[in-house]
Amino acid sequence: PVNSDRLWGTILETAAFGATPKGGVRRLTLSQEDRKVRDWFKAACEAAGCTVTVDALGNMFALRPGRDPSRAPIGLGSHLDTQPTGGKFDGILGTLAALEVVRTLNDAGIETEAPLCVANWTNEEGSRFAPAMMGSAAFVGDFTVENILGRKDAEGVTVKEALEAIGYVGAAPVGSQPFEAFVELHIEQGPILEAENKTIGVVEHGQGIVWYDGHITGFESHAGSTPMPLRRDALATFSQIVLAVEAIARKHGPDAVGTVGEVTIANPSRNVIPGEVNFTCEFRSPHAEILKALEADFAAAVTEIAAGRKGVTVEIEQVWRKDPTHFDPKVIGAIREAAEGLGYSNRPMVSGAGHDAFNLATRMPVAMIFVSCKDGLSHNELEDATQADCTAGANVLLHTVLSLAGV
Amino acid sequence: PVNSDRLWGTILETAAFGATPKGGVRRLTLSQEDRKVRDWFKAACEAAGCTVTVDALGNMFALRPGRDPSRAPIGLGSHLDTQPTGGKFDGILGTLAALEVVRTLNDAGIETEAPLCVANWTNEEGSRFAPAMMGSAAFVGDFTVENILGRKDAEGVTVKEALEAIGYVGAAPVGSQPFEAFVELHIEQGPILEAENKTIGVVEHGQGIVWYDGHITGFESHAGSTPMPLRRDALATFSQIVLAVEAIARKHGPDAVGTVGEVTIANPSRNVIPGEVNFTCEFRSPHAEILKALEADFAAAVTEIAAGRKGVTVEIEQVWRKDPTHFDPKVIGAIREAAEGLGYSNRPMVSGAGHDAFNLATRMPVAMIFVSCKDGLSHNELEDATQADCTAGANVLLHTVLSLAGV
Ligand SMILES: NC(=O)NCCC(=O)O
Numbered sequence: 001p002v003n004s005d006r007l008w009g010t011i012l013e014t015a016a017f018g019a020t021p022k023g024g025v026r027r028l029t030l031s032q033e034d035r036k037v038r039d040w041f042k043a044a045c046e047a048a049g050c051t052v053t054v055d056a057l058g059n060m061f062a063l064r065p066g067r068d069p070s071r072a073p074i075g076l077g078s079h080l081d082t083q084p085t086g087g088k089f090d091g092i093l094g095t096l097a098a099l100e101v102v103r104t105l106n107d108a109g110i111e112t113e114a115p116l117c118v119a120n121w122t123n124e125e126g127s128r129f130a131p132a133m134m135g136s137a138a139f140v141g142d143f144t145v146e147n148i149l150g151r152k153d154a155e156g157v158t159v160k161e162a163l164e165a166i167g168y169v170g171a172a173p174v175g176s177q178p179f180e181a182f183v184e185l186h187i188e189q190g191p192i193l194e195a196e197n198k199t200i201g202v203v204e205h206g207q208g209i210v211w212y213d214g215h216i217t218g219f220e221s222h223a224g225s226t227p228m229p230l231r232r233d234a235l236a237t238f239s240q241i242v243l244a245v246e247a248i249a250r251k252h253g254p255d256a257v258g259t260v261g262e263v264t265i266a267n268p269s270r271n272v273i274p275g276e277v278n279f280t281c282e283f284r285s286p287h288a289e290i291l292k293a294l295e296a297d298f299a300a301a302v303t304e305i306a307a308g309r310k311g312v313t314v315e316i317e318q319v320w321r322k323d324p325t326h327f328d329p330k331v332i333g334a335i336r337e338a339a340e341g342l343g344y345s346n347r348p349m350v351s352g353a354g355h356d357a358f359n360l361a362t363r364m365p366v367a368m369i370f371v372s373c374k375d376g377l378s379h380n381e382l383e384d385a386t387q388a389d390c391t392a393g394a395n396v397l398l399h400t401v402l403s404l405a406g407v
Numbered sequence: 408p409v410n411s412d413r414l415w416g417t418i419l420e421t422a423a424f425g426a427t428p429k430g431g432v433r434r435l436t437l438s439q440e441d442r443k444v445r446d447w448f449k450a451a452c453e454a455a456g457c458t459v460t461v462d463a464l465g466n467m468f469a470l471r472p473g474r475d476p477s478r479a480p481i482g483l484g485s486h487l488d489t490q491p492t493g494g495k496f497d498g499i500l501g502t503l504a505a506l507e508v509v510r511t512l513n514d515a516g517i518e519t520e521a522p523l524c525v526a527n528w529t530n531e532e533g534s535r536f537a538p539a540m541m542g543s544a545a546f547v548g549d550f551t552v553e554n555i556l557g558r559k560d561a562e563g564v565t566v567k568e569a570l571e572a573i574g575y576v577g578a579a580p581v582g583s584q585p586f587e588a589f590v591e592l593h594i595e596q597g598p599i600l601e602a603e604n605k606t607i608g609v610v611e612h613g614q615g616i617v618w619y620d621g622h623i624t625g626f627e628s629h630a631g632s633t634p635m636p637l638r639r640d641a642l643a644t645f646s647q648i649v650l651a652v653e654a655i656a657r658k659h660g661p662d663a664v665g666t667v668g669e670v671t672i673a674n675p676s677r678n679v680i681p682g683e684v685n686f687t688c689e690f691r692s693p694h695a696e697i698l699k700a701l702e703a704d705f706a707a708a709v710t711e712i713a714a715g716r717k718g719v720t721v722e723i724e725q726v727w728r729k730d731p732t733h734f735d736p737k738v739i740g741a742i743r744e745a746a747e748g749l750g751y752s753n754r755p756m757v758s759g760a761g762h763d764a765f766n767l768a769t770r771m772p773v774a775m776i777f778v779s780c781k782d783g784l785s786h787n788e789l790e791d792a793t794q795a796d797c798t799a800g801a802n803v804l805l806h807t808v809l810s811l812a813g814v
């Protein structure tokens with residue numbers, strides 16, 4: 001088994017990089033806090049005998065050699081960036097548990113057949129730069145490196161500038177690191193394991209995702225002297241869209257969600273009718289047909305809402321689309337056997353959140369391990385998980401990796 | 408008559424202080440741009456022989472002596488601050504036309520019986536600090552000076568700090584400047600004069616106004632893994648409120664308007680359900696009973712919306728309330744006679760926008776002169792008015808002031 005206290009200690013230690021008042025973490029990708037945790041992670045991996053390489057998008061790979069140099073390494077890991085008001089576990093557990101697997105093997109003097117490669121992917125969260133799972137998406141070729149380097153955050157800073165600012169433009173070409181298979185451990189970020197009192201989720205599928213950017217153009221005018229029938233109110237139009245997103249997701253429920261997470265008014269003022277509104281929007285479903293139906297319903301709703309608002313135009317751009325993910329039966333089987341062998345209660349699961357594993361699954365055998373988090377809560381400073389569950393997940397990760405790599 | 412080209416020249420000249428790309432003005436109250444136009448205005452008034460005093464809230468008063476020192480001055484003027492994307496005329500016309508009245512009287516060598524006092528009121532717009540018409544509200548005692556000095560803008564800067572930063576904390580106590588009566592010239596900011604092809608609006612009433620600050624507390628959670636029925640979405644709740652504001656105003660139309668002008672999500676992120684939303688909201692009507700009905704309907708709608716959103720709370724604070732204004736029959740008569748005497752077509756009007764004149768009307772005889780603006784448009788960079796209409800308004804201002812002051 002892994003060293004539970006050592007694993008827990010690294011979670012608490014790294015939570016200091018971007019700690020928030022309510023016990024969460026604010027460590028936006030490629031920020032100075034991200035640089036600090038990356039420096040810490042690099043030093044820890046090197047101290048554990050790994051060779052660390054960084055690619056041109058800041059993806060980090062810590063290699064532990066195996067007995068058979070002809071085999072590509074078994075990958076394990078996740079991400080160390082967080083939401084603006086994120087928790088201590090989302091991504092972090094999977095990355096630090098991967099480090100803990102290496103440390104445990106070192107302590108036990110175990111050499112695996114295949115090498116191991118611990119990964120920390122850049123910008124999994126997608127808050128500062130879209131899309132989410134950005135580093136792994138470029139890794140598998142869903143986007144070119146140039147495309148990703150040019151993407152901007154809300155302040156207009158590009159990925160390229162942000163990488164340079166923290167010194168994480170690596171020499172390795174993106175996508176050059178080989179993997180034989182990949183295993184990602186993560187907190188569930190949903191309520192099912194807790195509700196059913198199960199320790200391990202064996203993740204077989206992942207939801208499909210569509211992300212949109214929306215832009216509404218009405219006309220600024222005086223809030224006191226512009227009669228209601230003459231208004232071209234961009235914010236009232238936006239409000240109809242928000243409620244339509246909610247209604248569409250409910251209509252296709254329970255296997256659908258829809259969210260508007262961001263909105264800004266250009267030149268806001270109390271006594272000015274909003275003339276320009278920008279927003280983001282997303283839908284998800286584990287079923288490809290439902291995802292398509294959500295997209296179609298959304299397009300129809302936007303057209304209808306805009307048609308009902310004279311003098312207001314609504315532009316919608318789909319900025320990201322990812323079909324539902326199906327993980328590899330062999331890796332799924334290895335995870336289930338590891339959980340069973342260790343005596344942990346377990347069940348098959350669908351992932352509600354997106355993960356780097358989704359992207360990697362288009363190129364190699366992949367599956368994921370989930371452990372419970374308190375109240376199913378994530379993307380919140382109050383996100384929580386127990387030391388026992390984190391340790392169980394790390395143990396399943398260890399034994400899955402051992403079975404895939406061979407000893 | 409006034410010197411039309413000189414008046415027009417001052418409008419174009421001062422529009423340079425905060426000029427925007429689309430031909431508008433961004434001159435938020437107590438900003439550096441505001442300081443520049445204030446310095447210009449002070450110098451111009453002194454060059455026209457006036458004595459300029461500034462009170463503790465930055466309200467500016469330029470005194471032109473009269474023949475009868477026992478009479479309080481006839482006041483004229485408006486404001487020089489603008490909306491974030493405002494125009495060249497809103498407030499500015501009334502202030503610079505008042506200066507032009509003084510210059511015209513100087514040119515003609517006319518001494519009035521009562522003295523004249525040209526005023527530039529601080530923060531009429533209410534965009535940077537609430538409420539609107541702030542300087543004149545404190546002048547008539549609606550708020551204490553201490554209360555106003557402590558009010559903060561979105562960056563947390565207080566009125567006191569902003570006044571100090573531009574050097575406009577004056578020595579005169581707020582409210583100490585006497586007035587016998589007050590006349591304010593302004594663009595209509597609405598479509599009626601243009602539609603009816605009338606030159607002068609004789610403003611008899613002003614709309615009542617209520618302003619609110621709203622705060623919605625839901626709960627941040629993951630946009631992908633939180634099922635629709637478990638969400639506590641502050642932004643969806645907000646959207647219902649926006650549409651309720653619109654529906655309530657329409658229900659009480661045509662003599663009612665309602666607007667949500669500002670919204671911000673705390674810690675916004677594409678893939679986080681918004682947990683905290685702040686917004687502003689206002690209603691107006693020229694009828695006291697309708698204003699009360701709007702307030703009651705809004706309170707009821709908020710209660711009902713919040714009740715339908717489990718785990719979401721909505722707090723609403725009324726931050727400003729002003730009953731409809733009724734101007735003084737004598738000053739209204741003087742304006743109508745001046746317009747008739749000059750041969751300008753005219754009609755009685757209700758003001759849709761708020762004005763410093765509304766506040767002053769609680770303490771002295773007051774009325775307003777309106778001139779047409781293009782498409783009724785205001786609080787927009789494209790706000791426009793013709794030189795001929797501005798000149799007509801200034802002429803009516805001149806003759807009204809002469810009749811009130813006596814020659
Ligand atoms: N695991 C996780 O929260 N990923 C963020 C990307 C997303 O699912 O929105």
Ligand SMILES: NC(=O)NCCC(=O)O
Nearest residue numbers: 224271531532539760761
């Ligand atoms: N005249 C004018 O636009 N005043 C601003 C205050 C308001 O009416 O909202």
